Amino acid sequence: MAELQAGFPDIMRAAASNRTRSNTIGARSPPPPPVVDRSDWAARVGTKHKEIAALKERIYPLERACSFAQEYYTDEGSIKAEKRSELLKEDVIMQLIMQHLEMEGLRQSRKELEKVSGRRYVQRPELTDSRLVTLMRLAVKDTEMVWDHTMDDKFTTEETNANDLREHLLSLDLHEDKTQSEDTNIWNESQFNFVPEEKDPNSLKAASLNHIILRMTDEETKSNLRDIVLYTYQTFVTPEKLLQKLIERYQVPAKDPTLSKRDEEWRVQKARIRIQVIQVIKSWITRHFDDFKNSDKLMTALEEFIKMVEIESKNLAQQLTRALDLHTGVKTIEDSSRKDKIPEPKIPWKTIFSPALTIWDCDDEEIARQLSIIEFNIFSSIQASELMNQAWTKPRLRHKAPNIIKMTERSNLISNWVAFTILSQEKIRKRVKAVTRFIRIAEFTAGMNNFSTAMAIVSGGLGCTAVHKLKYTWAELPNQQSRTFQELSEKLTDPLAYRNMLNAADQPCIPFLGLFLRDLVYIDENPDTIDDLINVNKRKQIYDIIEKVTRYQNQGYSFVEIPQIAQMLDSKRMYIVTEEEMNRMSDRCEPRNADRNSIQ
Amino acid sequence: MEGETEERDYKVLVVGEGGCGKTSYINQYVNHIFSKAYKATVGVDFALKQVQWENTRVRLALWDIAGQERFNHMTRVYYKGAHGAMVVFDVTKDKTFQAVPRWKKDIDSNLDNIPTVLVANKCDLLDNPLDTETMEKFCAQHGFIGWYETSAKENIRVEDCGTFLLEHLVKRDRELNPGKYTNTEKTVSLTQASDPRLAAKTCNNSC
Numbered sequence: 001m002a003e004l005q006a007g008f009p010d011i012m013r014a015a016a017s018n019r020t021r022s023n024t025i026g027a028r029s030p031p032p033p034p035v036v037d038r039s040d041w042a043a044r045v046g047t048k049h050k051e052i053a054a055l056k057e058r059i060y061p062l063e064r065a066c067s068f069a070q071e072y073y074t075d076e077g078s079i080k081a082e083k084r085s086e087l088l089k090e091d092v093i094m095q096l097i098m099q100h101l102e103m104e105g106l107r108q109s110r111k112e113l114e115k116v117s118g119r120r121y122v123q124r125p126e127l128t129d130s131r132l133v134t135l136m137r138l139a140v141k142d143t144e145m146v147w148d149h150t151m152d153d154k155f156t157t158e159e160t161n162a163n164d165l166r167e168h169l170l171s172l173d174l175h176e177d178k179t180q181s182e183d184t185n186i187w188n189e190s191q192f193n194f195v196p197e198e199k200d201p202n203s204l205k206a207a208s209l210n211h212i213i214l215r216m217t218d219e220e221t222k223s224n225l226r227d228i229v230l231y232t233y234q235t236f237v238t239p240e241k242l243l244q245k246l247i248e249r250y251q252v253p254a255k256d257p258t259l260s261k262r263d264e265e266w267r268v269q270k271a272r273i274r275i276q277v278i279q280v281i282k283s284w285i286t287r288h289f290d291d292f293k294n295s296d297k298l299m300t301a302l303e304e305f306i307k308m309v310e311i312e313s314k315n316l317a318q319q320l321t322r323a324l325d326l327h328t329g330v331k332t333i334e335d336s337s338r339k340d341k342i343p344e345p346k347i348p349w350k351t352i353f354s355p356a357l358t359i360w361d362c363d364d365e366e367i368a369r370q371l372s373i374i375e376f377n378i379f380s381s382i383q384a385s386e387l388m389n390q391a392w393t394k395p396r397l398r399h400k401a402p403n404i405i406k407m408t409e410r411s412n413l414i415s416n417w418v419a420f421t422i423l424s425q426e427k428i429r430k431r432v433k434a435v436t437r438f439i440r441i442a443e444f445t446a447g448m449n450n451f452s453t454a455m456a457i458v459s460g461g462l463g464c465t466a467v468h469k470l471k472y473t474w475a476e477l478p479n480q481q482s483r484t485f486q487e488l489s490e491k492l493t494d495p496l497a498y499r500n501m502l503n504a505a506d507q508p509c510i511p512f513l514g515l516f517l518r519d520l521v522y523i524d525e526n527p528d529t530i531d532d533l534i535n536v537n538k539r540k541q542i543y544d545i546i547e548k549v550t551r552y553q554n555q556g557y558s559f560v561e562i563p564q565i566a567q568m569l570d571s572k573r574m575y576i577v578t579e580e581e582m583n584r585m586s587d588r589c590e591p592r593n594a595d596r597n598s599i600q
Numbered sequence: 601m602e603g604e605t606e607e608r609d610y611k612v613l614v615v616g617e618g619g620c621g622k623t624s625y626i627n628q629y630v631n632h633i634f635s636k637a638y639k640a641t642v643g644v645d646f647a648l649k650q651v652q653w654e655n656t657r658v659r660l661a662l663w664d665i666a667g668q669e670r671f672n673h674m675t676r677v678y679y680k681g682a683h684g685a686m687v688v689f690d691v692t693k694d695k696t697f698q699a700v701p702r703w704k705k706d707i708d709s710n711l712d713n714i715p716t717v718l719v720a721n722k723c724d725l726l727d728n729p730l731d732t733e734t735m736e737k738f739c740a741q742h743g744f745i746g747w748y749e750t751s752a753k754e755n756i757r758v759e760d761c762g763t764f765l766l767e768h769l770v771k772r773d774r775e776l777n778p779g780k781y782t783n784t785e786k787t788v789s790l791t792q793a794s795d796p797r798l799a800a801k802t803c804n805n806s807c
């Protein structure tokens with residue numbers, strides 16, 4: 001992989017002296033010498049062969065793991081001494097490999113390995129899985145977090161990154177704790193660490209972590225601060241720290257200036273605060289269970305807290321244990337079938353069971369329905385956490401936004417499929433028919449408020465250069481179809497018209513995700529902190545977008561899935577062609593400057 | 601024509617890989633009006649910058665595809681009717697530089713030879729400046745009118761780069777529309793496809 005990046009560092013490292021301002025290329029510049037410039041060959045290879053670019057991107061985490069390991073290994077002092085001797089013992093590794101082979105039923109290979117290595121395989125019949133695979137899975141999970149913390153992005157400073165990394169390594173028991181981080185107990189902080197919103201003094205513009213916790217466990221809080229924090233806290237605090245702070249709040253001290261001095265009143269206040277804390281943690285468990293599922297440390301801390309609560313109040317502890325027990329982690333998508341009548345599927349009975357079934361045999365509306373079912377399945381699996389920190393734009397964070405990536409890939413695939421299907425019709429009559437049908441399908445999807453698929457067909461498929469330049473095909477399109485296309489195209493691609501259409505749409509609805517993503521990038525332009533206080537307003541804006549996305553996720557389509565048709569529209573069955581190839585196909589269909597008579 | 605002010609609207613695309621700082625760059629260039637005024641419920645589809653150029657009042661509308669880079673078809677929506685472009689890359693991220701030729705090609709295949717400047721952003725993170733010779737060769741090879749090392753964060757050369765592009769926009773406009781330029785009639789209407797109130801509002805804030 002090293003060679004692939006060779007071109008760039010040269011430019012980066014070369015220091016040009018005496019230059020303070022960038023120069024521009026003017027007429028005075030001599031013509032470039034006829035040497036072959038290889039400076040961007042890697043980029044060119046990547047553009048020409050998408051699969052190489054994709055492969056390179058996929059290998060990137062491995063590359064990073066190697067360089068990280070090298071970097072870390074040199075600093076031996078930071079790994080615990082006894083851990084070092086524990087790691088990487090050859091015998092242990094050989095045993096793991098042999099056990100794996102045994103589990104896979106590759107006894108012959110295992111015996112061969114035993115012979116070659118001169119090590120005897122120790123049978124462990126109590127193990128029912130391949131330890132090697134399990135350990136590797138665990139290792140990947142742990143290292144992913146290490147990468148997260150070593151990543152350079154504008155949302156975390158180097159310092160917080162280093163702190164988070166240290167904390168993670170501590171949790172893996174790989175790092176010795178030398179520094180105790182400074183932290184003010186929630187009951188010791190002055191109450192004035194916050195700035196209220198100018199227009200609404202009751203809501204927070206910015207505040208310290210302690211103050212945020214205080215406000216979200218306050219009975220009188222009417223704002224949606226709890227939801228905002230529970231959805232976005234990962235942008236300013238770790239889950240472990242958040243729980244620790246909530247526990248601090250739960251431990252109401254006997255004396256505090258904010259609390260009553262009279263014993264009876266104090267008891268009432270204490271009980272109230274405790275109920276609020278329990279309620280916050282309860283909704284955290286109920287609605288964001290993944291946070292606990294993904295962190296053993298958080299789960300252990302929670303269990304310990306529950307034990308502590310139990311001593312004083314069985315009732316409160318039960319609320320949390322019940323929330324834990326009940327939790328399934330599955331979002332309940334409202335079944336709209338109860339309200340709407342399920343529309344009768346339109347099935348091409350003559351060909352439906354034939355292996356030669358094509359989309360041309362199916363009804364346009366039915367295709368739109370099946371496309372909408374598939375699209376909704378992807379859209380509804382997007383998690384709130386995927387929308388944080390612009391993860392989808394960053395190669396190193398992309399694994400955190402799998403469904404957003406799926407959604408964009410699906411969109412590109414549909415565009416490609418539409419264009420390819422039109423361009424592969426050799427006769428103009430058939431191309432006109434294909435264009436007509438896709439306009440109708442797009443019209444149906446838009447009518448179902450599936451703007452996501454409609455956008456992919458209209459803007460990406462019918463609107464792409466290769467299809468757009470088929471002037472005779474477009475000229476022979478019936479007037480009505482042509483008008484529909486213009487209207488659809490206008491409504492979807494003009495941002496303002498689109499927003500109006502979206503606001504007026506009923507559910508079920510699949511919005512075009514791109515616009516939300518852009519909103520999130522813009523919101524991120526605001527600073528994370530204001531005068532060392534957490535920018536709460538920014539998190540509120542992020543939450544507003546998350547709230548919108550999740551609202552649309554609540555109600556799905558009541559269409560019946562028809563497997564035979566759905567399969568044809570599955571991503572795996574869609575063919576990918578490059579843009580160059582599509583342009584070539586387009587030129588074959590309607591060569592440049594060709595007159596109408598020469599076109600079939 | 602003396603004493604009269606002409607008005608000109610130019611649409612400028614700002615493209616490049618995700619995360620290379622396009623939005624921050626625009627935000628810096630329009631003096632942070634955009635992040636302050638931004639309300640997700642309304643949505644800003646472009647950021648406006650007003651510049652006085654000789655006796656012409658120029659309004660630059662900067663279109664940003666931020667967040668949507670991975671939707672292939674979004675570029676076509678944004679490219680429509682653009683007069684100039686900036687291709688941004690992050691000097692600390694090799695990958696974003698490698699993608700520059702693809703973005704340039706994308707612009708060229710959708711638009712007819714519009715002035716395009718290469719923006720090497722986040723230069724505050726570099727110890728040494730980029731190699732002039734290599735960069736110039738790169739620009740010549742890919743048809744950029746020039747390149748600037750900038751930092752949106754530290755506000756380094758953001759304004760210079762904009763002025764440089766503007767100069768080329770005006771020059772090209774005069775070449776293409778020799779008669780029209782002294783005319784007060786607008787050649788382009790930016791607000792046509794968008795809400796005029798929104799554009800006016802953003803503009804007032806920036807003045």
